[in-house]
Amino acid sequence: MTELPAQTNRKLGLVIDLDTCVGCHACVVSCKGWNTENYGAPLSDQSAYGANPSGTFLNRVHSYEIAPETGGVAQLIHFPKSCLHCEDAPCVTVCPTGASYKRLEDGIVLVNESDCIGCGLCAWACPYGAREMDTAEGVMKKCTLCVDRIYNENLPEEDRVPACVRTCPAGARHFGDFADPDSNVSQLSAERGGFDLMPEQCTKPVNKYLPPRPKDTMDEVDILAPLLAPVAQEPKGFMSWLDKTLENL
Amino acid sequence: MHPAPSVIIFTSLSGIGFGLLFFLGLGLPAPTAWAAFVFFVIAYLLAVGGLLASTFHLGHPERFLKAFSQWRSSWLSREAWLSIAALITMAIYGAGLVFYGVAIAPLGWIGALLSIATIYATSMIYAQLKTVPRWNTPLTSLLFVVVALAGGALLSANINAAMMFLLATGVIQVAYWIGGDQALRKSGTTLGTATGLGKDGEVRAFEPPHTGTNYLLREFVHVVGRKHAAKLRIISLILMIGTPILALSLTFNHVTASIAVITHVAGVFVSRWLFFAQAEHVVGLYYGKR
Ligand code: SF4
Ligand code: SF4
């Protein structure tokens, strides 16, 4: 049923630290690798080596620039984005077939691919662009929170976390249960002021983002600076003539 | 949003088809025998043809039966049920007229109601989406229903009703456009709220995740062609409303009626194209687009 559970027993999700993410895209690659070889239809590519390559990804890293209004130092933020496993997931309720569902036991939002008719409506309903229709398979793909890793007893204990979390060399992705206030993710989010994306869309995302710390500014300590007063601002002599001539052309 | 031809054809034609079924259900007119047969064939070609066109954009059309299962939460599922219920009810009512020359009035009324409900369910598939602020308004449903009634009235030769619904379409269409142009701004969603970084300053998309395109950009970010929007709006108003009203107010015969119907349908196509092409999905913000 694509009705949402009133509440889930656990709330598994990710904390993504925008302060430490270095934008290496390792999580993008490991996510694609794991999810192509395991649960569900593979993530296809179209014309991967051609002029216009395109493909299905469950996790993508954007980069944004913040220019502070107060005129401080501009910052470049790398911004990984995958499904936020929303509590009020609009992608689930719009699904006509029941293929999309939110699990009662852990809150993971999944697609049952053999029920999906590929209408695309769930991707329309997701504000975050977390769902992509696979061109080759004609079914909807999305982050599974690596459901086939986190409970997988065939894997060594340390590998029972999502592929993206396991891979991240900067430790910018953390996995845990948000329903438990003492979990690593709840603590981290509380400490660092974890926030929701697009709270005005009322989706109640489970995943939280940690804000980047502001950059510090360097004090002017250059003792030679006064000796290097800027040279002529306005061109003089020949340069001035050239400047005017060019201007008049 | 990407203006997929299959969806534009579906929403336009099936809307008009169910609009026609609405008037037939009310017994306006209540033809019998061959005349009834022709009316019902036209209505079913439009309604069913539109529904079939909509299956072209499915990844797995062969599984369409599953779409009937989630009527409790999904408008798409409700639309599937309502359309089948309307088509079956009206088929029985139509059979009465064609073969026995009797109009089973209550059945017709139920069919008319179901036809309108179908159009409403179609409109709610779009109007429910908070992610597309331009669509997320009751005006979307009002527009879909009134356009369908105008088309149905035209096809069923209810001239006075047609005039009334055409004028109403014009008013609602213009209100929808005016409101729509403010919708994204009023929704409060910006790149700042999308990234949560807006409180620290002005956020600018620096680099997209990939150099190439992807499903999200193809499906949700359609900016080409929007520059002609103003002209297309005027063209659509002239075709959808102006010409039919003019043609009908001159004289009523087969020629003017055909002109009215053909230009109206063409105008509805243009309006529907704009409905999709101009709709901004908030995911575009992540790509620095809208
Ligand atoms: S992020 Fe999108 S796909 Fe994931 S649960 Fe929320 S609305 Fe659904
Ligand atoms: S694309 Fe599949 S999962 Fe998404 S709404 Fe349609 S049937 Fe449901």
Ligand code: SF4
């Ligand atoms: S949890 Fe798994 S599926 Fe989701 S983004 Fe990470 S690697 Fe991809």
